[in-house]
Amino acid sequence: MALDYKLVIWNSFKKQYDKIIAVSMLLYIVVFAIVTFTFNPESSIETLIIRAFGSLAIVMLHIILAIGPLSRLNDQFLPILYNRRHLGVSMFFAALVHGGFSMFQFHALGDVHPIYSLFASNMDYNSLINFPFQVLGFLALLILFAMAATSHDFFLANLSARVWKRLHMLVYVAYVLIIAHVFLGTFQQETSPFTIGFLILGFITISGLHLAAAFKERKTDSNKTEEDEGWIKVCTVDEIENDRAKVFKLANDRVAIFKYDGKLAAIHNVCKHQGGPLGEGKIIDGCVTCPWHGYQYLPNNGQSPPPYTEKVATYQLRLKDAIIYINPNALEEGTEVEPVYF
Amino acid sequence: MAKKEFYVSYVEGSLGTKTKVTLKRFVWICLGFTIAGAFLFSFFQKPFKNSTFELTNTTNITGTFHQSPYPMLRVKVAEGTYKNIVLLGFGKSSANPYLDNLLAQEKDLHGKILSISGNLIYYNGKTLLQITDAEKVKLEDQNGKVPKKEFLGEMVFEGEIIDPKCYFGVMKPGFGKIHRSCAVRCISGGIPPVLATTDKNSIAEYYLLTDLQGKPINDEVLSFIGKPSEIKGIVDKLEDWYILKIDPKNILILNKNSSIY
Numbered sequence: 385m386a387l388d389y390k391l392v393i394w395n396s397f398k399k400q401y402d403k404i405i406a407v408s409m410l411l412y413i414v415v416f417a418i419v420t421f422t423f424n425p426e427s428s429i430e431t432l433i434i435r436a437f438g439s440l441a442i443v444m445l446h447i448i449l450a451i452g453p454l455s456r457l458n459d460q461f462l463p464i465l466y467n468r469r470h471l472g473v474s475m476f477f478a479a480l481v482h483g484g485f486s487m488f489q490f491h492a493l494g495d496v497h498p499i500y501s502l503f504a505s506n507m508d509y510n511s512l513i514n515f516p517f518q519v520l521g522f523l524a525l526l527i528l529f530a531m532a533a534t535s536h537d538f539f540l541a542n543l544s545a546r547v548w549k550r551l552h553m554l555v556y557v558a559y560v561l562i563i564a565h566v567f568l569g570t571f572q573q574e575t576s577p578f579t580i581g582f583l584i585l586g587f588i589t590i591s592g593l594h595l596a597a598a599f600k601e602r603k604t605d606s607n608k609t610e611e612d613e614g615w616i617k618v619c620t621v622d623e624i625e626n627d628r629a630k631v632f633k634l635a636n637d638r639v640a641i642f643k644y645d646g647k648l649a650a651i652h653n654v655c656k657h658q659g660g661p662l663g664e665g666k667i668i669d670g671c672v673t674c675p676w677h678g679y680q681y682l683p684n685n686g687q688s689p690p691p692y693t694e695k696v697a698t699y700q701l702r703l704k705d706a707i708i709y710i711n712p713n714a715l716e717e718g719t720e721v722e723p724v725y726f
Numbered sequence: 727m728a729k730k731e732f733y734v735s736y737v738e739g740s741l742g743t744k745t746k747v748t749l750k751r752f753v754w755i756c757l758g759f760t761i762a763g764a765f766l767f768s769f770f771q772k773p774f775k776n777s778t779f780e781l782t783n784t785t786n787i788t789g790t791f792h793q794s795p796y797p798m799l800r801v802k803v804a805e806g807t808y809k810n811i812v813l814l815g816f817g818k819s820s821a822n823p824y825l826d827n828l829l830a831q832e833k834d835l836h837g838k839i840l841s842i843s844g845n846l847i848y849y850n851g852k853t854l855l856q857i858t859d860a861e862k863v864k865l866e867d868q869n870g871k872v873p874k875k876e877f878l879g880e881m882v883f884e885g886e887i888i889d890p891k892c893y894f895g896v897m898k899p900g901f902g903k904i905h906r907s908c909a910v911r912c913i914s915g916g917i918p919p920v921l922a923t924t925d926k927n928s929i930a931e932y933y934l935l936t937d938l939q940g941k942p943i944n945d946e947v948l949s950f951i952g953k954p955s956e957i958k959g960i961v962d963k964l965e966d967w968y969i970l971k972i973d974p975k976n977i978l979i980l981n982k983n984s985s986i987y
Contacts (some may be wrong), residue, residue: 411760419768427771431774454752460742491907491911494911582763666732
């Protein structure tokens with residue numbers, strides 16, 4: 385958490401994370417170049433750059449897309465999610481090298497503007513086999529640019545978490561565009577069952593991980609509740625671990641009920657920073673701590689401790705015979721609620 | 727119950743032992759995935775041709791200029807043997823604008839001897855020259871002999887329309903779907919369209935395309951570039967080149983893979 389904006393708030397973990405990204409990217413390019421010039425020595429440098437960086441961006445995109453569901457399936461992956469933006473920006477730069485070189489090679493130094501040429505050189509938009517695949521790659525690059533350019537917390541705070549999240553969910557549109565770009569482009573000419581199989585396997589893995597994560601979340605949402613005179617009966621005190629929470633779905637909202645220091649408190653489950661699941665967080669120094677980036681909220685009023693200003697909605701709880709009841713009507717964000725003692 | 731690990735970036739030492747093990751495994755798996763990707767995507771590329779573009783070398787050649795109908799230089803390579811070098815401009819453009827200075831002095835350059843410095847492009851017996859500066863085109867004080875056309879008759883070919891600049895050296899690959907947009911730009915910019923064909927014995931031949939009157943044809947063939955096609959036309963032999971006079975309406979796009987791959 386930080387009050388002012390810095391380009392990157394470095395810590396040892398981030399430095400190590402970025403070193404691994406840089407070394408892996410370099411390794412990819414070196415391996416690609418060695419294999420190409422060993423088995424295909426007539427290749428040109430330009431083609432090598434276009435192909436190496438394009439395929440690197442695709443490999444990185446698969447890893448990026450796997451991190452989200454892996455973190456939902458196993459919280460030991462959360463530290464990777466914490467710094468995923470650095471991986472995303474690095475992937476954008478790889479894609480930019482691919483796109484920039486391709487744009488120059490194929491569309492620059494001609495009789496029309498390169499952007500016009502991109503859209504108008506091949507007008508077979510009504511044909512699948514002859515489709516102008518470069519347009520798909522260009523649109524994907526625009527999305528990746530928008531994501532990379534707004535990846536900083538400054539934009540997150542100013543666009544609002546909801547808008548920012550929606551913008552960054554466009555990564556799935558970019559993924560589809562990139563897959564179509566490759567299948568309608570290079571795979572039409574450079575057909576190999578191994579490279580095609582690699583991307584199909586990647587698609588199956590990414591889809592499988594997302595489905596598994598969704599299934600797990602659905603199980604959480606099916607935590608049983610029962611209505612009793614306007615209050616919802618949720619669980620017993622023993623069912624919640626100390627300094628942890630249990631999540632329940634009330635109407636359209638997920639609510640996290642925390643147990644700490646002999647008290648119970650309920651707050652809205654969604655972190656104001658990036659929409660992280662607060663119910664998977666922990667009470668640290670008396671504050672609910674988000675598992676994604678460590679944003680904190682006081683459990684009794686849903687407010688971030690001063691000088692921070694984030695607020696989430698709170699809920700009233702009632703305890704009867706060690707059974708917890710919750711009032712499903714959310715209180716205004718940051719409203720003080722007397723914790724329930726057990 | 728075992729204490730669950732919980733990592734917070736700003737809390738020193740919060741990265742638990744089990745989490746560290748998981749992260750290390752993840753990094754190794756990703757590294758393996760990355761190396762496998764690099765190997766597969768590089769190893770399974772189709773072989774590139776040994777075509778050459780001497781981007782950083784400048785070569786000076788002297789020969790007889792003729793437009794048949796595209797600008798070419800007829801160069802003597804041995805006694806009684808001549809090579810016709812196709813002249814091209816910088817980037818995706820024709821050589822014609824680079825000759826304007828000389829045309830201001832001489833009304834017609836056809837048959838004049840020119841000395842030109844540029845970058846050679848060559849593959850499979852064909853040579854082209856990229857001119858990057860009009861100042862590097864010099865008019866010599868002599869006239870030369872232009873090649874004679876030999877009529878061969880009407881023929882039908884299967885092949886692909888390519889731009890010769892990229893195909894013969896500048897790009898790899900310089901044909902097919904991957905390269906189509908670039909070839910469209912080159913031919914639209916004035917580079918002569920060429921039909922590349924391969925016969926049953928994998929012998930390649932190349933035909934400079936013109937209209938039925940033997941005039942340059944560019945915009946009319948743009949929609950056929952990079953697609954395997956059947957093309958009917960009248961063939962003239964021009965020493966080491968063939969010229970194919972066509973009516974673009976007779977180009978038939980074939981739904982098959984190109985044999986020039």
